[in-house]
Amino acid sequence: MSSDFYRNVYRVVAEIPEGKVTTYGAIATCLGVASGARMVGYALNQLIHEKSDEPLPAHRVVNRLGQLTGRAWFPGDTMRERLEQEGVRFTEEYTVDIDKHFWDPGLNI
DNA sequence: CTAATGACGACAC
DNA sequence: CGTGTCGCCATTA
Numbered sequence: 001m002s003s004d005f006y007r008n009v010y011r012v013v014a015e016i017p018e019g020k021v022t023t024y025g026a027i028a029t030c031l032g033v034a035s036g037a038r039m040v041g042y043a044l045n046q047l048i049h050e051k052s053d054e055p056l057p058a059h060r061v062v063n064r065l066g067q068l069t070g071r072a073w074f075p076g077d078t079m080r081e082r083l084e085q086e087g088v089r090f091t092e093e094y095t096v097d098i099d100k101h102f103w104d105p106g107l108n109i
Numbered sequence: 110c111t112a113a114t115g116a117c118g119a120c121a122c
Numbered sequence: 123c124g125t126g127t128c129g130c131c132a133t134t135a
Contacts, residue, residue: 005132024117028131035130041116042132048116063117070116 005031009043012105016060019087020103021096023064030105041070048073059083066091066098 008031016022024037033039044058059079063069071079071094080094089097 003132028117033131035118036132037117038115038130039117039132042114044116046133058116061116064119068116073116 005039006043006046009040010047010056012109013044013056013058013061015105015109016057016103017108018057019101021060021062021066021083021088021098021101022103022105023062023098025064026102027061027105030109044070045073060086060103062096062098064098066096068094068096 009027012022012027012030024040025034027040028034028036031040040061044056044061047056047058058070059068059074059082061070068079068083071077080090083096084090088101091097
Protein backbone atom coordinates (compact mmCIF):
# COMPACT_ATOMS: atom_id res chain seq x y z
CA MET A 1 0.00 0.00 0.00
CA SER A 2 1.10 3.56 0.31
CA SER A 3 2.58 3.77 -3.15
CA ASP A 4 5.13 6.38 -4.06
CA PHE A 5 2.21 8.43 -5.23
CA TYR A 6 0.87 8.58 -1.69
CA ARG A 7 4.20 9.53 -0.19
CA ASN A 8 4.50 12.18 -2.83
CA VAL A 9 1.13 13.62 -1.88
CA TYR A 10 1.96 13.45 1.80
CA ARG A 11 5.25 15.23 1.26
CA VAL A 12 3.65 18.06 -0.67
CA VAL A 13 0.85 18.47 1.86
CA ALA A 14 3.37 18.46 4.68
CA GLU A 15 5.16 21.37 3.02
CA ILE A 16 2.11 23.62 2.93
CA PRO A 17 2.98 26.68 5.04
CA GLU A 18 0.58 27.94 7.71
CA GLY A 19 -1.97 30.44 6.56
CA LYS A 20 -1.76 29.01 3.07
CA VAL A 21 -3.92 26.56 1.20
CA THR A 22 -3.55 24.61 -1.99
CA THR A 23 -5.82 22.67 -4.28
CA TYR A 24 -6.05 19.02 -5.24
CA GLY A 25 -5.40 19.88 -8.84
CA ALA A 26 -2.29 21.91 -7.97
CA ILE A 27 -0.84 18.99 -6.02
CA ALA A 28 -1.74 16.57 -8.78
CA THR A 29 -0.05 18.79 -11.35
CA CYS A 30 3.01 19.05 -9.14
CA LEU A 31 3.16 15.27 -9.00
CA GLY A 32 2.98 15.05 -12.75
CA VAL A 33 -0.59 13.82 -13.05
CA ALA A 34 -2.41 17.01 -13.93
CA SER A 35 -5.70 15.18 -14.20
CA GLY A 36 -5.16 13.19 -11.06
CA ALA A 37 -6.87 15.60 -8.72
CA ARG A 38 -9.13 12.75 -7.66
CA MET A 39 -6.10 10.72 -6.76
CA VAL A 40 -4.88 13.42 -4.41
CA GLY A 41 -8.17 13.36 -2.56
CA TYR A 42 -8.08 9.60 -2.61
CA ALA A 43 -4.58 9.60 -1.13
CA LEU A 44 -5.65 11.94 1.65
CA ASN A 45 -8.64 9.71 2.22
CA GLN A 46 -6.26 6.86 2.97
CA LEU A 47 -4.35 9.08 5.36
CA ILE A 48 -7.36 9.09 7.68
CA HIS A 49 -6.85 5.53 8.82
CA GLU A 50 -3.11 6.00 8.51
CA LYS A 51 -1.50 6.58 11.87
CA SER A 52 1.09 9.28 12.07
CA ASP A 53 2.89 10.92 14.96
CA GLU A 54 2.47 14.19 13.15
CA PRO A 55 -0.81 14.35 11.24
CA LEU A 56 -0.55 16.07 7.88
CA PRO A 57 -2.19 19.49 7.47
CA ALA A 58 -4.82 18.07 5.18
CA HIS A 59 -7.12 20.86 6.29
CA ARG A 60 -5.05 23.16 4.09
CA VAL A 61 -6.04 21.22 1.02
CA VAL A 62 -9.24 22.40 -0.62
CA ASN A 63 -10.79 22.08 -4.02
CA ARG A 64 -10.13 24.66 -6.72
CA LEU A 65 -13.10 26.72 -5.52
CA GLY A 66 -11.66 26.95 -2.04
CA GLN A 67 -14.48 24.91 -0.60
CA LEU A 68 -13.68 22.75 2.39
CA THR A 69 -14.91 19.60 0.74
CA GLY A 70 -12.94 17.59 3.25
CA ARG A 71 -14.59 19.12 6.29
CA ALA A 72 -16.70 15.99 6.56
CA TRP A 73 -13.54 14.03 7.33
CA PHE A 74 -12.72 16.28 10.27
CA PRO A 75 -14.58 16.28 13.56
CA GLY A 76 -17.01 19.18 13.78
CA ASP A 77 -15.62 22.40 12.34
CA THR A 78 -12.02 21.48 13.11
CA MET A 79 -10.99 22.17 9.54
CA ARG A 80 -12.59 25.60 9.35
CA GLU A 81 -11.45 26.62 12.81
CA ARG A 82 -7.88 25.58 12.19
CA LEU A 83 -7.65 27.47 8.91
CA GLU A 84 -9.26 30.50 10.48
CA GLN A 85 -6.80 30.23 13.35
CA GLU A 86 -3.92 30.34 10.86
CA GLY A 87 -5.20 33.59 9.44
CA VAL A 88 -6.97 32.24 6.39
CA ARG A 89 -9.81 34.43 5.19
CA PHE A 90 -13.17 32.91 4.45
CA THR A 91 -15.42 34.14 1.69
CA GLU A 92 -18.12 31.84 2.98
CA GLU A 93 -18.75 29.61 5.98
CA TYR A 94 -16.93 26.73 4.34
CA THR A 95 -15.08 28.48 1.55
CA VAL A 96 -11.61 29.99 1.92
CA ASP A 97 -10.21 32.88 -0.07
CA ILE A 98 -8.18 30.59 -2.27
CA ASP A 99 -7.20 33.51 -4.46
CA LYS A 100 -5.27 35.19 -1.62
CA HIS A 101 -4.00 32.18 0.26
CA PHE A 102 -3.25 29.88 -2.63
CA TRP A 103 0.09 28.13 -2.38
CA ASP A 104 1.54 26.49 -5.46
CA PRO A 105 3.59 23.39 -4.56
CA GLY A 106 5.51 23.64 -7.80
CA LEU A 107 7.00 26.95 -6.71
CA ASN A 108 8.13 25.71 -3.34
CA ILE A 109 8.68 21.99 -3.44
C1' DC B 110 -8.75 -9.07 -16.36
C1' DT B 111 -13.14 -6.20 -15.85
C1' DA B 112 -15.96 -3.18 -13.09
C1' DA B 113 -16.68 0.22 -9.67
C1' DT B 114 -15.20 4.03 -6.72
C1' DG B 115 -13.39 8.63 -5.32
C1' DA B 116 -11.54 14.82 0.00
C1' DC B 117 -11.78 16.75 -8.28
C1' DG B 118 -12.04 19.46 -12.74
C1' DA B 119 -13.91 21.03 -16.82
C1' DC B 120 -17.48 21.33 -20.07
C1' DA B 121 -22.39 20.73 -21.74
C1' DC B 122 -27.09 21.81 -21.23
C1' DC C 123 -26.37 30.73 -13.24
C1' DG C 124 -27.44 25.78 -11.32
C1' DT C 125 -27.33 21.03 -12.44
C1' DG C 126 -25.77 17.13 -14.82
C1' DT C 127 -22.35 14.30 -17.09
C1' DC C 128 -17.83 12.73 -18.62
C1' DG C 129 -12.88 12.31 -18.03
C1' DC C 130 -8.90 11.72 -15.45
C1' DC C 131 -5.69 7.99 -12.91
C1' DA C 132 -4.73 4.88 -9.01
C1' DT C 133 -6.62 1.61 -5.85
C1' DT C 134 -9.91 -1.89 -4.40
C1' DA C 135 -13.38 -5.49 -5.04
